[in-house]
Amino acid sequence: MNLSSGKVRALGLCSGGLDSILSALVLKRQGIEVEWVTFETPFFSAAKARQAAHSVEVPITVQDITTVYLEMLKNPSCGYGKQMNPCLDCHALMFRLAGKIMKEKGFDFLFSGEVVGQRPMSQTKPSLRYVEKASGFDGLIVRPLSARKLPVTIPEQEGLVDREMLLDFSGRSRKPQIELAEEFGISDYPSPAGGCLLTDKGYSDRLKDLFDHQKDYSVRDIYLLKHGRHLRLDDRTKIIVGRTKQDNENISEYFNPSLDTLIKVKNFPGPTVLVPYGGGKDSLTRAASICIGYSKAPDNREIDVTIIASQGQEVIKVIGTPPKEIRHLLI
Numbered sequence: 001m002n003l004s005s006g007k008v009r010a011l012g013l014c015s016g017g018l019d020s021i022l023s024a025l026v027l028k029r030q031g032i033e034v035e036w037v038t039f040e041t042p043f044f045s046a047a048k049a050r051q052a053a054h055s056v057e058v059p060i061t062v063q064d065i066t067t068v069y070l071e072m073l074k075n076p077s078c079g080y081g082k083q084m085n086p087c088l089d090c091h092a093l094m095f096r097l098a099g100k101i102m103k104e105k106g107f108d109f110l111f112s113g114e115v116v117g118q119r120p121m122s123q124t125k126p127s128l129r130y131v132e133k134a135s136g137f138d139g140l141i142v143r144p145l146s147a148r149k150l151p152v153t154i155p156e157q158e159g160l161v162d163r164e165m166l167l168d169f170s171g172r173s174r175k176p177q178i179e180l181a182e183e184f185g186i187s188d189y190p191s192p193a194g195g196c197l198l199t200d201k202g203y204s205d206r207l208k209d210l211f212d213h214q215k216d217y218s219v220r221d222i223y224l225l226k227h228g229r230h231l232r233l234d235d236r237t238k239i240i241v242g243r244t245k246q247d248n249e250n251i252s253e254y255f256n257p258s259l260d261t262l263i264k265v266k267n268f269p270g271p272t273v274l275v276p277y278g279g280g281k282d283s284l285t286r287a288a289s290i291c292i293g294y295s296k297a298p299d300n301r302e303i304d305v306t307i308i309a310s311q312g313q314e315v316i317k318v319i320g321t322p323p324k325e326i327r328h329l330l331i
């Protein structure tokens with residue numbers, strides 16, 4: 001409760017989508033003071049949420065939760081979705097962290113824009129219940145867009161929220177949301193969902209490979225999964241081959257000269273190849289040959305390749321391997 005204004009205060013999770021926006025406006029409409037929190041990790045950004053907060057003038061707190069998120073991601077209690085997305089435990093974690101802020105900053109309850117039945121896995125009634133229980137804030141999470149389809153929450157019981165002014169949306173149709181947006185005069189809103197790398201097959205395959213092969217990975221290793229082609233040479237060695245100029249720049253930025261090896265073809269345009277944490281002589285020669293294969297250097301003749309490692313820089317001569325011969329190594 002805001003002591004000076006006497007207003008009820010609610011803290012919402014914001015993804016930046018229309019449902020988040022509407023859930024905040026539905027509460028605001030009944031005089032509740034709303035604020036948002038949004039979380040950032042290498043897998044999803046806060047950009048959309050910041051934009052939404054700006055457009056509807058709701059104060060927002062942005063928190064980077066990478067460390068605690070990675071802990072959960074290794075072994076989520078409810079497992080993963082189709083890819084490496086642990087949606088239920090992701091939501092539970094976010095509500096748990098939001099609940100901490102709620103307590104610290106004197107908010108009365110939490111809310112989110114979830115709609116019952118909108119997503120097959122994470123928004124069924126049992127899923128919503130799991131999230132409430134696992135978050136540690138059972139009974140304190142209001143879903144303004146679907147509240148009348150769900151059990152009465154504590155803030156409703158206590159009269160902090162008027163249940164009659166909450167909504168009963170359910171299912172996959174977006175029509176009710178679009179009509180409500182019109183009612184609130186909102187015409188410019190981002191498209192629903194998307195933007196979480198953990199639902200992307202290519203990214204998830206690379207993440208799984210990292211978890212399977214490397215016990216002590218760093219946040220930088222997670223960021224690197226976004227860039228270039230990833231090829232596994234053996235259980236200990238993976239290489240990352242830039243696909244575009246931008247990839248090459250990104251890969252070079254993450255290069256740590258005291259740990260990694262960087263490979264480039266000397267006299268022809270070609271990719272930057274990063275070998276995170278270096279590799280043995282055979283692996284580096286193979287990586288150099290792959291690097292040539294993706295470059296503009298001619299086939300079937302020895303080409304100079306520069307190898308930059310913690311021990312120093314050297315130039316070796318190698319014959320390229322055509323990309324079609326190493327397709328099976330792609331992660």
Ligand code: SF4
Binds near residue numbers: 085086087197
């Ligand atoms: S899609 Fe990504 S951000 Fe959204 S709940 Fe699932 S894991 Fe979390």
